[in-house]
Amino acid sequence: MKVMIELEEAKEMVLKATKPVEHEIISLVNAFQRVLAQDISAPMDMPPFDRSPLDGYAYQATGLEDMPLLLRVVSEIPAGTFSERRIMTGEAARIYTGAPIPPGANCVIRQEDTERDGDQIKIARPLMAGQNVVRRGEEIKEGELLLKQGFYLTPPAIGLLAAVGWDQITVYKRPRVGLLSTGSELMDVGQPLLPSKIYNSNNYTLRGMLQNAGCEVISIPIVSDQIEDTLAALEKMADTDMVISTGGASVGNFDIMRHALAQFGCEMFFWKVNLKPGTAASVGLKGQKLFFSLSGNPAAAAVTYELLVRPALRKLAGHSCFENKGILVKMANGFAKGGRQRRFLRARAVFKDGEVWADLASAQGSGVLRSMIGSQLLVDVPANHGPVNPGEILQANWIEAWEN
Ligand SMILES: Nc1nc2c(c(=O)[nH]1)N[C@H]1C(S)=C(S)[C@@H](COP(=O)(O)OP(=O)(O)OC[C@H]3O[C@@H](n4cnc5c(N)ncnc54)[C@H](O)[C@@H]3O)O[C@H]1N2
Numbered sequence: 001m002k003v004m005i006e007l008e009e010a011k012e013m014v015l016k017a018t019k020p021v022e023h024e025i026i027s028l029v030n031a032f033q034r035v036l037a038q039d040i041s042a043p044m045d046m047p048p049f050d051r052s053p054l055d056g057y058a059y060q061a062t063g064l065e066d067m068p069l070l071l072r073v074v075s076e077i078p079a080g081t082f083s084e085r086r087i088m089t090g091e092a093a094r095i096y097t098g099a100p101i102p103p104g105a106n107c108v109i110r111q112e113d114t115e116r117d118g119d120q121i122k123i124a125r126p127l128m129a130g131q132n133v134v135r136r137g138e139e140i141k142e143g144e145l146l147l148k149q150g151f152y153l154t155p156p157a158i159g160l161l162a163a164v165g166w167d168q169i170t171v172y173k174r175p176r177v178g179l180l181s182t183g184s185e186l187m188d189v190g191q192p193l194l195p196s197k198i199y200n201s202n203n204y205t206l207r208g209m210l211q212n213a214g215c216e217v218i219s220i221p222i223v224s225d226q227i228e229d230t231l232a233a234l235e236k237m238a239d240t241d242m243v244i245s246t247g248g249a250s251v252g253n254f255d256i257m258r259h260a261l262a263q264f265g266c267e268m269f270f271w272k273v274n275l276k277p278g279t280a281a282s283v284g285l286k287g288q289k290l291f292f293s294l295s296g297n298p299a300a301a302a303v304t305y306e307l308l309v310r311p312a313l314r315k316l317a318g319h320s321c322f323e324n325k326g327i328l329v330k331m332a333n334g335f336a337k338g339g340r341q342r343r344f345l346r347a348r349a350v351f352k353d354g355e356v357w358a359d360l361a362s363a364q365g366s367g368v369l370r371s372m373i374g375s376q377l378l379v380d381v382p383a384n385h386g387p388v389n390p391g392e393i394l395q396a397n398w399i400e401a402w403e404n
């Protein structure tokens with residue numbers, strides 16, 4: 001097992017070991033926040049027929065008409081109907097937005113640009129052939145590749161599938177992620193707090209982050225610092241695709257998680273990553289399943305979740321893109337404690353004068369959960385950087401899950 005490795009190396013190791021979950025077929029109505037496991041091609045043209053984008057009159061423009069042009073209205077075509085009546089020279093069809101252009105017509109004049117008198121319309125200014133006609137297949141051609149395997153189904157993407165008639169789609173199953181909170185000091189909410197105990201917040205923070213990532217969470221909210229209890233909890237995680245634990249990750253006598261993982265049969269990849277907060281993370285692999293042991297400190301757990309677990313989780317969930325979003329930010333304030341270790345500072349993004357400024361959360365301790373409220377950035381301060389100065393430009397990760 002390696003000790004104290006760089007984040008990039010840690011990420012490479014976990015990503016290499018991560019295989020996407022299996023597929024399932026679902027109806028489009030359940031597609032939100034799912035990841036496509038198939039390429040999607042258009043089975044039809046969209047729009048499926050030449051159509052009018054306006055309420056008006058369809059007729060045959062030649063470009064040679066004398067103006068004003070008088071036309072006789074011979075049919076009416078509301079959306080959802082069609083007319084086979086051919087429009088001849090001197091004729092027009094009353095047509096509505098979304099209705100198919102009738103045979104013979106090649107343009108649509110806006111209602112507002114006509115004068116109607118009985119079954120006659122008068123047009124003062126001529127149109128060209130093709131004007132105000134949306135062509136069949138103008139947006140999508142039959143057979144065209146619309147979405148690729150690994151695409152995360154956003155609402156417009158689901159709408160696009162509906163537009164071309166997809167009903168059943170193959171997606172990756174929702175990853176089942178085990179969540180263990182270890183610590184003999186922990187209590188769940190809903191009961192009066194006993195002396196020397198604290199409420200378990202990690203379970204709720206990480207549950208939300210996992211739900212946000214489309215996972216099913218299988219949780220054991222409180223596991224004691226005893227190896228037997230920890231092993232028993234790990235046994236209960238048999239039906240999961242990945243396991244995340246918090247607590248018991250450091251150097252104390254009760255920090256047993258990595259030993260428990262090794263005893264459970266994991267091949268341990270590493271212990272400790274060169275970043276703060278969250279140094280004490282370790283990762284093991286058993287079969288195809290990754291076990292992440294994160295620090296119990298709430299901010300440390302959340303930061304290592306974002307930087308290390310989330311990319312692996314995205315790969316597990318079938319996403320084609322794993323990386324966090326990076327952005328250059330200008331520091332709105334300084335940070336005196338530049339240390340030997342690489343640091344990730346929690347900060348609020350402020351958009352000012354075309355730049356993104358990072359306004360640091362007031363407390364940056366590993367235990368300060370509150371520092372994430374209102375923050376969307378993790379500013380990356382390199383190892384041995386020295387103090388961070390206001391106005392300095394640094395790289396940051398954009399944390400979507402913290403946005404509010
Ligand atoms: N001698 C040393 N001591 C510590 C070191 C070190 O290098 N040498 N590192 C410190 C740092 S930094 C961190 S971070 C922590 C990591 O500790 P653990 O991962 O073993 O976590 P715990 O000791 O179990 O808990 C740390 C802290 O967080 C609270 N906690 C734990 N679980 C939860 C939870 N589910 N919800 C809310 N809060 C939780 C726990 O009560 C502790 O206060 O080690 C330092 N020590």
Ligand code: MOO
Binds near residue numbers: 276
């Ligand atoms: O692991 Mo602690 O979070 O190093 O700061």
